[in-house]
Amino acid sequence: MHADIVVLPGDGIGPEVTAAAVEVLRAVGRRYGHAFGFHEHLIGGAAIDATGEPLPAATLEAARRADAVLLGAVGGPKWSDPKAAVRPEQGLLAIRKALGLYANLRPVAPHPAALGASPVKPHLLTGVDLMVVRELTGGIYFGEKTRTATTASDLCEYDVGEIERVVRRACTLARSRRGKLTSVDKANVLETSRLWRETTTRVVAREFPDIQLEHQLVDSMAMHLLSRPREYDVIVTENMFGDILTDEASMLAGSLGLLPSASLGEVARHAGAARDATDGSRSATIGLYEPIHGSAPDIAGRGIANPYAAILSGALLLRHSLGLEDEADCIEKAVSAVLDAGVFTADLAASGRAVSTREATEAVIEQLQ
């Protein structure tokens, strides 16, 4: 197959980890006879420096025309004056919104070899295999904001349609997994959470009666994610709660540096593409793929960033946007094998030798079967 992939390296370690992911994708392409074209564009702080805007029109245009988008990370101290008129993060929020990427999938399945790096006791982690589906284009992130010299406000809004579509996607995923859905809200305080809870209950009862649904308050969830992570299968929640809970959940996996994510919209792009194995839908959807870690300015440019999350994001891209299930598996198995072999970057190596970004990437490529 031929596919055009837009690459948005962004800031900090973004360029280093996307370069690693692209190398791995090229290698997989060679092995399976695909012609992937990679097209770099600006986003975030790098885009602000070059054009004054965090999401230049050319970047958005290219993303719209592409088959998929691979992103590194945005932000850094250089652009983080709270009074700045434009901020790198606006680029990320704007592209999510513009492409309609309402469902952010964040799988967390701790790899046995990396448990040493987790703050959580290993016996709690064996068998953990959960998937957070975070609503990504609504809530307090996108509601009206106001500011005066002495006051500020952010509006959190949801409508039924926004909740339904992300819950449906989470249910479809749960069906292809263990059939459990945990919906997280703060229904004892927030009106948006009460709408969230009612809507989720109704969608599951009417359309997914085979799914086992439970509701959790976000504060309890922050505990149970640590005390009984094995019990969860698919977790669906609104934008802000998803942001906090997925970073917390990353600690189960030992390092943020291991966690990929897929941000998906509704539009069918490749009607002819192979069946999307993860969510069971017939056609792949437009998607943006990014590690869940940030731009890590403290280690940027030193060649020591963990590339696995970006490489695994490449695997999600193959699966969800191109329908290339075998090729995605191939990458995931290779990363798993190098972790088994103890090829650890500094974030994972409790003690002992840590490899560079380049060494880690080469180790993955060598393992591609």
Add this chain to the structure above:
Amino acid sequence: MHADIVVLPGDGIGPEVTAAAVEVLRAVGRRYGHAFGFHEHLIGGAAIDATGEPLPAATLEAARRADAVLLGAVGGPKWSDPKAAVRPEQGLLAIRKALGLYANLRPVAPHPAALGASPVKPHLLTGVDLMVVRELTGGIYFGEKTRTATTASDLCEYDVGEIERVVRRACTLARSRRGKLTSVDKANVLETSRLWRETTTRVVAREFPDIQLEHQLVDSMAMHLLSRPREYDVIVTENMFGDILTDEASMLAGSLGLLPSASLGEVARHAGAARDATDGSRSATIGLYEPIHGSAPDIAGRGIANPYAAILSGALLLRHSLGLEDEADCIEKAVSAVLDAGVFTADLAASGRAVSTREATEAVIEQLQ
């Protein structure tokens, strides 16, 4: 001294744990020659059942006239229909707001004997001693809410004065501790967080130049709380982030059942009271004390709830509202001694025999020196 304490047992295990705390406070009173009067009033679901309202006027009046308020917990499945017009939690939110309890202090210092119950690896927990100061009467909890058949909204608002007062209280606490303050926000997305960050920076620079201030994004904080809990001293944050982060932090201590909280306002109540040792202020302030755990309906009425958090909330009451530092220490040391002796309720006893609420309470009373 004579002091009038209003007791609000609330729902679920609330009555069991407040009864335990009252017994311990009576015992301390006898030992030190204080006359504590205890006056029970209704709140939450119990109040809805009896009066139709989650915070009856008589309860609020009694609280206003009291020297301090001790609360159990509110809520339960009986009252948790999302469409219900009145909810138990409204009683708790209303009393916090009506008494102006803007600073919720949640200390987390894992007890060595309870580390077995924590999901976090023990070597990360030794030496952890942090205090979360959660803003309690502002933010998305109290902003305007709207609801239609298909939409809902919650407004998050802060003004400079609300931020300043809670930051000042956190700084004063930090001064009496290790001099470090971590302010948590989501300044890369929220306007309220940008106001929070600017205000915190200014208050510390102008009024507390001796305090070492760092800013953390809430998603990073959810990770660092687990990966490097020892690095934190005082953490100050807005209402919703504080709710989530303190429940997460409770896992460091092994169980929610060990964590007390103090909710404090500004009004000086006992100008003549002893110096408040924790926050260094001269006069005690009006305060409400409650365990951070909920009403745990699943174990209510079985006599097995962990009473330590409620008992320790009694200690905070003595310290912050009555200025009785020695008496507060006496309770804290007794709880510490029974934990050392392995007197564990079911939530703490990984295996082996668990004691009842009554046995745990008697063990504490026996240890009072």
